[in-house]
Amino acid sequence: xxxxxQDPGPFNVPEGATVAFNCTYSNxxxxxxxxxxxxxxxxxxxxxxxxxxxNEDGRFTAQLNRASQYISLLIRDxxxxxxxxxLCVVKAGGSYIPTFGRGTSLIVHP
Amino acid sequence: xxxxxxxxxxxxxKTGKRIMLECSQTKGHDRMYWYRQDPGLGLQLxxxxxxxxxxxxxxxxxxxxxxxxxxxxFSLSLESAIPNQTALYFCATSQDGVGGYxxxxxxxxxxx
Numbered sequence: 001x002x003x004x005x006q007d008p009g010p011f012n013v014p015e016g017a018t019v020a021f022n023c024t025y026s027n028x029x030x031x032x033x034x035x036x037x038x039x040x041x042x043x044x045x046x047x048x049x050x051x052x053x054x055n056e057d058g059r060f061t062a063q064l065n066r067a068s069q070y071i072s073l074l075i076r077d078x079x080x081x082x083x084x085x086x087l088c089v090v091k092a093g094g095s096y097i098p099t100f101g102r103g104t105s106l107i108v109h110p
Numbered sequence: 111x112x113x114x115x116x117x118x119x120x121x122x123x124k125t126g127k128r129i130m131l132e133c134s135q136t137k138g139h140d141r142m143y144w145y146r147q148d149p150g151l152g153l154q155l156x157x158x159x160x161x162x163x164x165x166x167x168x169x170x171x172x173x174x175x176x177x178x179x180x181x182x183x184f185s186l187s188l189e190s191a192i193p194n195q196t197a198l199y200f201c202a203t204s205q206d207g208v209g210g211y212x213x214x215x216x217x218x219x220x221x222x
Contacts, residue, residue, distance in 0.1 A: 008150075034210055043200055043213035044153070087152070089211070097143070097168070098211065102152035 003027060003099045004090050010105035017078045021104045023088030024070040032091040033071050035062055037084045038103065044087055047073075078108045113137045116201050116214035123191050123221055131186045131217045133201030141204045142184040143211070144168075144176060146197040153200070159184055191221040 005024045013019045033050035048055065050062040050071050061074040071088055085103040092099075114135045123129050133142065144156040145168075155168030157176040165176060173195060175187045188195055201214040 036210075041198070041216075041218075043215050044211075045213070046210040049210065097155060097158055100153040102150070 004088060004101040006086075006088055006101040006104045008102060008104060010107050012107045012109065013078055015078055015080060015108055015110055017108075018074065018076045019078055019106065020072055020074045021086055021088075021106075022070050022072050023090075023101050023104075024068075025088075025090045025099075026069070027090070027092045027099075028069065029092045030069075030090045032089075032098075033062075033064055034089040034098075035060075035071075035073050036087040036089055036100075038087055039084050044100075047086070075106075078106075080108050080110065082106060083108045112215065114201055114203055114212050114214040116199075116217050118217060119215065120218045121220070123219070125192055125221055127191050129188045129191055129219070131188075131199055131201075131219070133184045133186070133214055135182050135201075135203045135212075135214075137203055137205075137212060138181075139203035139205045139212070140181065141206075142178065143202040143204075144174075144184070144186045145200045145202060146170070146195075147200060147216075148197050156186065156199075188219075188221075191219075193221045195219065196221050 035047040036044040037047045038044040054063040059076045063072045087103045088101040089098045117132045143158045145153040154170045159178045199217045202211045204211045
């Protein structure tokens with residue numbers, strides 16, 4: 001089992017739709033979680049950290065489910081500009097390096 | 111100016127040539143990383159460094175070497191480039207690993 005798994009998609013949604021992605025992780029000692037956004041051929045950019053109690057930033061909501069070992073990203077009112085690949089990142093406590101998922105592709109169409 | 115700068119942005123080189131990719135940062139972060147990204151494979155860690163005297167191999171270090179010349183500079187070398195090293199290379203930095211990671215714009219390397 002891969003350490004961090006994501007559905008590669010693509011998720012193809014119309015503007016205004018709500019879409020959610022999950023990311024599962026295998027290491028129960030994981031302590032830090034992030035969602036990154038990557039546009040085609042560009043560098044990944046931090047979208048948001050994921051906190052234990054869940055957190056929201058505008059149209060984006062991130063949640064952590066430790067019992068089932070997954071994090072989620074919910075995007076409400078999708079915009080064309082949300083089209084990108086979304087990477088989840090997990091770091092175990094005591095580990096020095098993060099583990100990146102392969103990403104989930106989102107395509108928002110008019 | 112970008113917080114993390116990579117040079118060159120694009121490079122085409124021939125098989126067997128030695129090539130160096132450079133990364134410099136103005137964030138004052140201690141930790142620096144080199145990743146490669148291939149389509150469908152995600153980011154793979156090549157090397158990482160937590161300070162000037164600390165160098166560690168990542169999951170795919172064979173065929174690569176690095177040098178941490180200063181806190182702000184971390185370079186990646188391909189000693190003898192081969193075609194399957196054609197990829198997009200990213201440098202990244204972080205302060206303590208708890209916060210996020212800041213990436214450079216990437217170097218697109220093609221080995222012919």
